[in-house]
Amino acid sequence: MTKYWTPVTERHLADMLRTAEQQMAPSLRQTWQLIRLPTPELWQQHPWGDEGCGFWVxxxxxxxxxxxxxxxxxxxxxxxxxxxxxxxxxxxTDTLGSHLAGLFHSQPSVTSDID
Structure with missing residues (x-):
């Protein structure tokens, strides 16, 4: 039996984003607020996203x-x-918070030589 992909609904995605944002540390939430789209957008990715009309950015x-x-x-x-x-x-299979933390907070911190 073949298992078919069922794309996530916009409503479910909104719930996921709301939950993820509530669980973010304040510094990560600030980064998220700067880069998030006002409304998620369905973008194309060929060939993997074709069946579900793309993936939510x-x-x-x-x-x-x-x-x-x-x-x-x-x-x-x-x-x-x-x-x-x-x-x-x-x-x-990252959560939104863990993915963003890996992108933005795992980088070595930059320190200033100015006292």
Whole structure:
């Protein structure tokens, strides 16, 4: 028996984002507020996203988008060359908070030489 992918609904995604935001540390929530899209957008990713009409992109910074891969049930990031098209298919199973923390808070901190 073949298991088919059922894309996440916009309502379910909104609930997921609301819950994730409530669980974020204040510093991560500030970063999230800066990069999040006002409304998630369905972006194309060929060929993996074709069956469900794409994946929900929830945030953008520079030429990177953060999206929910609802096939693997996790948040991922990818570069994009044009708005509306995810270049790289990723299969992480990260929560939104853990994915953002890995992107923004695992970098070595920069310290100032100014006292």
């Amino acid at each position: 929830v945030a953008v910074f520079g030429k990177t988008c953060v999206y929910l891969n609802d096939i693997s049930q996790g948040f991922n990031s990818s570069i994009f060359m044009s708005w509306g098209h995810i270049e790289d298919y990723q299969t992480r």
